[in-house]
Amino acid sequence: MHFEEWMERVVQAFEVAGVGILAIGSVAALVGAARDLSRGERGVAYEHARQNVGRAVLLGLEVLIIADIVQTITIDTTIESAGTLALIVLVRTFLSFSLEIELEGALPWRRNQRPREE
Numbered sequence: 001m002h003f004e005e006w007m008e009r010v011v012q013a014f015e016v017a018g019v020g021i022l023a024i025g026s027v028a029a030l031v032g033a034a035r036d037l038s039r040g041e042r043g044v045a046y047e048h049a050r051q052n053v054g055r056a057v058l059l060g061l062e063v064l065i066i067a068d069i070v071q072t073i074t075i076d077t078t079i080e081s082a083g084t085l086a087l088i089v090l091v092r093t094f095l096s097f098s099l100e101i102e103l104e105g106a107l108p109w110r111r112n113q114r115p116r117e118e
Contacts, residue, residue, distance in 0.1 A: 003074075004074070004075055007070065007071070007074040007075050008075060010070055010074075011067050011070050011071045011075065014063055014064070014066050014067035014070065015064065015067045017063050018060045018061070018063035018064035018066075018067060019060070019064075021056060021059050021060040021063055022056055022057060022060035024056075025052070025053070025055065025056020025057075025059065025060065026053050026056050026057075028052065028056075029048070029049050029051075029052030029053045029055075029056060030049060030053070032048055032049070032052060033045040033046070033048055033049035033052075036048055050102075051103055054099045054102060054103045055103065057095075057099060058096055058099050058100065058103075061092050061095060061096055062096070064092070065088075065089055065092055068085050068088050068089070069085065069089075072084075072085040
């Protein structure tokens with residue numbers, strides 16, 4: 001088996017892992033929210049579902065970025081693929097940043113300045 005074939009398998013493994021994280025994490029978040037709902041905790045159910053789905057999306061996006069990076073630097077090493085990777089990483093970084101603000105309720109550099117509610 002050649003190097004490129006191995007790298008294609010590595011990329012596929014990261015893609016499967018990323019999609020798996022998105023799917024399993026979201027289902028787990030919704031199951032947890034259903035459990036909270038069954039206890040009559042509607043507000044808690046919504047907040048937990050929102051936060052846990054957001055965390056699953058963040059982690060899934062990070063793993064999918066790894067797949068894109070590996071593919072670009074090992075398999076498809078053209079200027080066009082590098083440009084496409086840059087655009088994908090830019091969009092995913094913006095999504096990750098936005099989700100992080102939604103989950104934490106503050107900008108990352110101001111997170112320690114506000115008191116945490118627990």
